[in-house]
Amino acid sequence: MFQTFKEWFWLERFWLPPTIQWSDLEDHDGLVFVKPSHLYMTIPYAFLLLIIRHFFEKFVATPLAKTFGIQKAVKKITPNTTLENFFKHSTRQPSQTDIYGLAKKCNLTERQVERWFRSRRNQERPCRLKKFQEACWRFAFYLMITVAGIAFLYDKPWAYDLWEVWNGYPRQPLLPSQYWYYILEMSFYWSLLFSLGSDVKRKDFLANVIHHLAAISLMSFSWCANYIRSGTLVMIVHDVADIWLESAKMFSYAGWKQTCNTLFFIFSAIFFVSRLIIFPFWILYCTLILPLHYLEPFFSYIFLNLQLMILQVLHLYWGYFIVKMLKRCIFLKNIQDVRSDDEDEYEEEEEEEEEEATKGKDRDSLKNGLGADRHLIPNGQHGR
Numbered sequence: 001m002f003q004t005f006k007e008w009f010w011l012e013r014f015w016l017p018p019t020i021q022w023s024d025l026e027d028h029d030g031l032v033f034v035k036p037s038h039l040y041m042t043i044p045y046a047f048l049l050l051i052i053r054h055f056f057e058k059f060v061a062t063p064l065a066k067t068f069g070i071q072k073a074v075k076k077i078t079p080n081t082t083l084e085n086f087f088k089h090s091t092r093q094p095s096q097t098d099i100y101g102l103a104k105k106c107n108l109t110e111r112q113v114e115r116w117f118r119s120r121r122n123q124e125r126p127c128r129l130k131k132f133q134e135a136c137w138r139f140a141f142y143l144m145i146t147v148a149g150i151a152f153l154y155d156k157p158w159a160y161d162l163w164e165v166w167n168g169y170p171r172q173p174l175l176p177s178q179y180w181y182y183i184l185e186m187s188f189y190w191s192l193l194f195s196l197g198s199d200v201k202r203k204d205f206l207a208n209v210i211h212h213l214a215a216i217s218l219m220s221f222s223w224c225a226n227y228i229r230s231g232t233l234v235m236i237v238h239d240v241a242d243i244w245l246e247s248a249k250m251f252s253y254a255g256w257k258q259t260c261n262t263l264f265f266i267f268s269a270i271f272f273v274s275r276l277i278i279f280p281f282w283i284l285y286c287t288l289i290l291p292l293h294y295l296e297p298f299f300s301y302i303f304l305n306l307q308l309m310i311l312q313v314l315h316l317y318w319g320y321f322i323v324k325m326l327k328r329c330i331f332l333k334n335i336q337d338v339r340s341d342d343e344d345e346y347e348e349e350e351e352e353e354e355e356e357a358t359k360g361k362d363r364d365s366l367k368n369g370l371g372a373d374r375h376l377i378p379n380g381q382h383g384r
Contacts (some may be wrong), residue, residue, distance in 0.1 A: 013299060016170055016298075016300070017169075017301075018296065020170055024170075024255055025126065025170065025335060031173040032173060033171075033173055033174055034171075034224070034228060036223070037181070046187045047186075050194060050213055056140065058136075060136070061133040061137060063135040064136060065132045068255075069141050070253060070379040077116060077120055077123065078116065080200050083117070086102060087120050092117070106286050125277070132253040134309055136246075136250055136270045139246035141188055143243050145188070145239055146236070146239045146241075149239060152177040152178070152180075153232060158233075162282070165233070167292050169226070169291075170226045173224060173226065182223055182228070182232075183237065189219075193209070196208065214311075217307075219231065220323040227287075227335070237278055237279055238274070240274055240318035241267055244264075248260050248261075248264040261329060264327070264329070271319065275312075275318075276319055279311075279312060280312055284308055287304060
């Protein structure tokens with residue numbers, strides 16, 4: 001059954017133009033062509049990147065963070081077995097009834113129990129150092145892969161003449177630079193997928209999973225159908241903007257807000273140019289219109305362009321939110337909410353502290369016969 005499915009899945013009519021067979025893409029005369037089996041190497045390379053990332057974060061990102069004054073926060077709390085067991089096995093957010101019962105059991109005040117749970121929750125939150133390390137790693141990789149992509153493409157005729165993308169398709173041999181560009185890019189997205197469980201939990205966790213899987217799927221499909229030339233153009237258009245976003249995050253974690261905002265403006269400008277101008281009017285034109293001068297429409301041509309058009313819709317979606325962020329930055333001087341990371345941890349801490357202080361004042365007021373608005377409450381009416 002598996003063999004039957006495999007034979008059906010790799011039918012030429014799904015992947016190649018009419019009259020072209022897989023045998024036409026066999027290596028010959030020193031020319032190497034793409035093979036689906038090449039993609040197996042992306043998995044071990046992904047684990048290799050995870051090892052490199054570990055040492056990079058330890059020996060490069062951490063010292064750099066200390067240079068910016070970012071230290072690993074040490075949040076100490078008083079050990080309490082009863083409260084710890086409740087935190088681990090019941091809930092991190094105890095109700096007022098739970099707090100009352102735990103206070104009686106531990107011989108503590110309710111405020112002490114609330115403070116303990118707040119401090120314990122803060123221990124679970126990722127520190128700025130870890131966020132900085134992750135952003136620094138992504139920045140380093142995007143910078144490296146963008147420079148490599150430019151080096152790989154600067155002397156290629158299809159980078160300047162889009163007609164060359166389809167010249168001789170699909171009998172286009174694979175160049176070593178194209179192989180490494182694709183393999184490294186795919187391996188990086190696999191490594192991001194593998195590390196999602198240990199990375200900082202973000203608000204857009206599910207969106208990140210879908211994004212990484214979609215990127216891997218699109219690159220894998222374009223590889224198997226030998227859309228390598230157009231695929232490298234798509235990758236360089238996307239990578240060039242991500243450098244600036246990750247650098248903006250790094251400076252945000254370092255507290256350099258003005259530098260962060262400046263970098264975010266640069267990212268926004270490059271995003272709009274690369275993904276809302278170059279991608280639809282250059283890349284999509286290349287993949288959707290130009291092939292029709294060489295070939296009749298076939299399945300993989302339709303499927304490729306369907307994926308790229310969905311990607312363009314996502315670009316418009318992200319562009320809408322970036323415009324909102326820029327508007328907020330210009331008029332409110334604040335773009336804190338634009339980050340994909342869960343950066344509201346310190347705001348939450350402050351809110352909890354304020355809430356705790358308010359509750360404490362209310363309790364003190366009630367004990368002194370005052371309402372929450374500091375007005376006297378007649379005797380016997382506290383519970384009304």
